[in-house]
Amino acid sequence: MKPFHQKLNRRAVLAGGAAAAAVMATGTSASAATKLRLAHVAPTQSAYQQSVDYFTGHLKTLTNGEILIESHAGGTLGGLKQLWAQLRVGVIDFHLIDPAAMAVMKEAATFRVVSQPYLFDDLDHWRRYIKSDLFASQMDEVEKATNIKWIGYMGDRAPRGISSAHTRVETLADMKGLRLRTIENPITIASFKAWGANPIPMSSPEVYNAIETGMVEGQDNGIIDTVNLGYIPVTKYYTELNSMFSGIGLWMSGAKFNMVGSDVQAAMAQAITLTQKDMATDFAANEAKARKAMTDAGIEIIQPERQAFQDAVQETAQDMDGKVWPEGLLAKIQAI
Numbered sequence: 001m002k003p004f005h006q007k008l009n010r011r012a013v014l015a016g017g018a019a020a021a022a023v024m025a026t027g028t029s030a031s032a033a034t035k036l037r038l039a040h041v042a043p044t045q046s047a048y049q050q051s052v053d054y055f056t057g058h059l060k061t062l063t064n065g066e067i068l069i070e071s072h073a074g075g076t077l078g079g080l081k082q083l084w085a086q087l088r089v090g091v092i093d094f095h096l097i098d099p100a101a102m103a104v105m106k107e108a109a110t111f112r113v114v115s116q117p118y119l120f121d122d123l124d125h126w127r128r129y130i131k132s133d134l135f136a137s138q139m140d141e142v143e144k145a146t147n148i149k150w151i152g153y154m155g156d157r158a159p160r161g162i163s164s165a166h167t168r169v170e171t172l173a174d175m176k177g178l179r180l181r182t183i184e185n186p187i188t189i190a191s192f193k194a195w196g197a198n199p200i201p202m203s204s205p206e207v208y209n210a211i212e213t214g215m216v217e218g219q220d221n222g223i224i225d226t227v228n229l230g231y232i233p234v235t236k237y238y239t240e241l242n243s244m245f246s247g248i249g250l251w252m253s254g255a256k257f258n259m260v261g262s263d264v265q266a267a268m269a270q271a272i273t274l275t276q277k278d279m280a281t282d283f284a285a286n287e288a289k290a291r292k293a294m295t296d297a298g299i300e301i302i303q304p305e306r307q308a309f310q311d312a313v314q315e316t317a318q319d320m321d322g323k324v325w326p327e328g329l330l331a332k333i334q335a336i
Helices: 010-015 047-062 080-089 099-104 106-115 123-130 133-146 186-194 204-212 223-228 254-296 306-312 314-320 329-334
Strands: 021-026 029-039 067-072 094-097 148-157 160-164 179-182 198-201 218-222 237-239 246-253 300-302
Touching (some): 047 148, 047 254, 080 094, 080 099, 080 246, 094 148, 106 329, 179 186, 179 204, 186 314, 218 223, 246 254, 306 314
Parallel strands (some): 029 067
Antiparallel strands (some): 094 246, 148 246, 160 218
16 A cells, blocks of 8 residues: 555645645655645634644544644634635635634625524534534535635534623623623624623634723633633633534635545545544533633633523524525524
8 A cells, every 4th residue: 555645646745835745754765744734713722723633643643644734823824814815725724713704705604694692502403503414505505616625523612601800791681881802703793782792803812911901891702712711810700601502613725635635535534533532522521621610710600591692682683584694594504
């Protein structure tokens, strides 16, 4: 059986410049190792980077060290829009992010719907959607329109809630006028306005400073990332809204995917499967660990009156149906 590097389409090694390949020597025989660049906007302490580390390790093992991934976290190569643009033209080889983040590309507008709060009943509902024919058909349309390739689902994220430095949020009325950092997503921003809050979108690296200086009162995130990103010192309350379920996905430059050939494609698929298992094993433990870290720090974890929050965004969802996403798509996902 030929080594992986002999099976690769050699254009893959030459096409990407510094991002494409490096030659390594082992003893007296030379072995070509293809180096691929992966970028994402999340901090290195996040579940995103954890999934990258698993995937990178598995792919290296499965290809006998001949496919190496160079990881760039924290938006060091650009924000969401820049990274999607770079992926489409092959400046980077992989982009890792939540599927909802695809919606910043006009060709992926159909994915705006997954940012709608309380679209999914629970994590199992979200997982059924990711495995559904509906999701596959949505992704197929985006792949054809953008020349990017969906590699697969890496793992779950904790449902979103809000942390607060001073204000206890249990009821909808408690949200009135509250300055909260949100993700840079128009549907999320509209939803927080419907809840009476004052949403201030910003990227992750800016958040801690913004809370510490009082620019915002708190932030919108899952319990695991709230702890892992170091927000405990600026958090007094954490409200488990469970408003949005999501996970981590991996995409690849379509041109590079075709160049690497079937053997590497199969290895990537296997690495994704192994990463899913790793992340699933870690998920419950990470959530329990984050919950304990909060309680040990004296942070109150609040179960809010969720129905009121859900009711408050129903009108927003109805207004967006057929305008922001295709008409009827929301109902199709709810029915899965």
